[in-house]
Amino acid sequence: MSSQRRSLVDSRHGEYRVLHEADLRDYLAALPEVAARLGGAPASWSISEVGDGNLNLVFIVKGAAGGVAVKQALPYVRLVGESWPLPLSRSHYEYLALTHQARLAPGLVPDVLHHNEALALVVMELLEPHIIMRKGLVAGTTYPRFVDDITTFLARTLFLSSDLAVTAAEKKEGIAAFAGNHALCKITEDLIFTDPYRIVEQNRWTQPWLDAIAAAFREDLDLHVAISRLKLKFLNAPEALIHGDLHTGSIMVTESQTKVIDPEFAFYGPMGFDIGAVIANLLMAYLASSGHKRSPGDRRAFEAWVLETVEGAWTDFVRKFLELWRTEAKGDAYPVTLFGGEAGAARLEAERQVYMARLFQDTVGFSAAKIIRRILGLAHNIDFELIEDPKRRAICEARSLRLARAMMVDAASFRTIGAVTKAARDARDWQPDFA
């Protein structure tokens, strides 16, 4: 039996092993659809491991005819090492989420070509010439398609998996299907909703400038109550199938395309967590931008675009979500039979606005939580990390923390997305006392 065939058989027998280049070549050669897409002889394929995320191996494989991306989960957190084990089942949930999202929001996630649950492996179309959006934002690139695409993704994936669109039975089946992904949820529960607010060895921040703020956040009981309420909502509100990690590192872009990747944190959770992730990461891109300035005014147009994008991300999401609610409300919530006639329709429309206002409050709060964890917690982002001068970086981070604290503790005072962008502008103009 050739090694190629043995490799395939092993995987079918449920034996996990970390794939190295040679194994992977054999494995892919045995998949007719993948081999045809790559083209040419397997020996001619180029294979490179490019994973720069926190958790997995990612291979890019190219042949004469085309390319594929291969993602394999490791049985531990790559960022930390084997001391932090993490179940391989996350690959199954990622596959489940990708295929679900592809149905709900066609064209906005990569096509899945193959999945092997035992090997915790997904083979996807290669996104080319897409780049990770966060890298583009650091470089000051604007993305004219982004608002339209991301709001389509958010509105469709969230609305169409919610009680507004599906029956309670279907929703409960969905919740159960993702319930096993709790180890990934636990990462969020710890790293976003708990650790940045207490002493934990793996926390880090830009020292010494942020020492005082980090200490203040660990003592700030208003903040601790607010983050605890958000955590309770994260634990207790299976409103929709959420992506669960929708930052700008999980989005690949060109000027004309947007693709959402890496939904391994997916589960049924609060919608505001996904919308908040998008907004938080745009706000960080905005407040980090001055740290990447090379000449006076060179980032001005970019920064204006980022704030417009924040506003568009919310307002277009709302418009699309409401449009779906008016036309595809096939779920068990808010039965239209209780809102008949003109007066009923008007009242239901008013109630939709109330629903969106509540969702906006959640979004503001979750957005704040996502900012704070990137500055005081374990996992940081290149928006800030690539600002070489640590004091300059700390100024951008301190402004972000100032904005985030206000958004979290006083979410109710932010009634519109315009209030958020105004507060972001004010934070941009604020000088921390160490500046």
Add this chain to the structure above:
Amino acid sequence: MSSQRRSLVDSRHGEYRVLHEADLRDYLAALPEVAARLGGAPASWSISEVGDGNLNLVFIVKGAAGGVAVKQALPYVRLVGESWPLPLSRSHYEYLALTHQARLAPGLVPDVLHHNEALALVVMELLEPHIIMRKGLVAGTTYPRFVDDITTFLARTLFLSSDLAVTAAEKKEGIAAFAGNHALCKITEDLIFTDPYRIVEQNRWTQPWLDAIAAAFREDLDLHVAISRLKLKFLNAPEALIHGDLHTGSIMVTESQTKVIDPEFAFYGPMGFDIGAVIANLLMAYLASSGHKRSPGDRRAFEAWVLETVEGAWTDFVRKFLELWRTEAKGDAYPVTLFGGEAGAARLEAERQVYMARLFQDTVGFSAAKIIRRILGLAHNIDFELIEDPKRRAICEARSLRLARAMMVDAASFRTIGAVTKAARDARDWQPDFA
């Protein structure tokens, strides 16, 4: 092979059939623990079918040494007939809930002696001389143990299955374990949260006196918004493993004992739904009481006891729930590490009060929903039904609807349980215009 042995074998082979007296006798004779508890020769056991609920067969079996109760699910709704099919799996969920509740609140549910999933059958200890609490309330009996027992049941089953007590992983496993019980949830979603507010053939009410109120409720958009929000919460808030049908017909009592039965509607839902069910059914007992009066003042002491019981049900529940939170908070929500020191402890205690205030709002709303469905929906209760004079019954029902409407539409104005009992007293004194 004797018919007795064949019966047992059939059941083990997963073949459902409705058990009749002779089959049941054979079946129980083959269960050593059950046969021993009954005592004597199987032929000497008395078997009678006593089910007066809406869904199942219930047999009481007595032998020389003791008795057992046998509950078998039918593949349809007994109240309606074979035209309304209902999955047998509810027996599995009832068994799961009973055993879970027995661990969390020992002594407050019947002991399970045997379960056969294929036959949808549970054999339990016979509760004797207990009666269904609702019958006792109609008769004007007071139950001095009730407040203490039901609040222990509520506080322990709700707290100990919530994110305050268990890890998020354990909670998600629990949610998934009960997710399949959606057909029973659907009954609640339709019969409690939707049908009473729209024209549905199976609705009924005391005609002609309540015609105008029923019509007004079908047009009342404030009510329709409020019930839709409650429905959304029922669909979307897996706070704890709830009983799901905790009315006074699901409680068996003596003067010295309380047992909660029939948790086949159990799933992870909002805590306020269970607490509200208890309070709603007490409020109905109170407002129906005048309909059972035989001589002036003969129900006065009973009625005073019922209102004290409403108040105690909430206040003792809160005391016990908070006590558990202070001593057994092993869950992922509200991590104590974020509330260290004296100031932190004080702030967490304040937040616990906020949590209970929110839960009280839910309880008031769900309580109202449970009242309305019993008067305008499909399933009525003997508190009202046994009032023979229909006009007199309609007066009691109209008062209950008046109270319930205020509680549902204006829940926020009820800040304390005293406000609820005061409103109940006011409703008791109110005369509908047809009176």
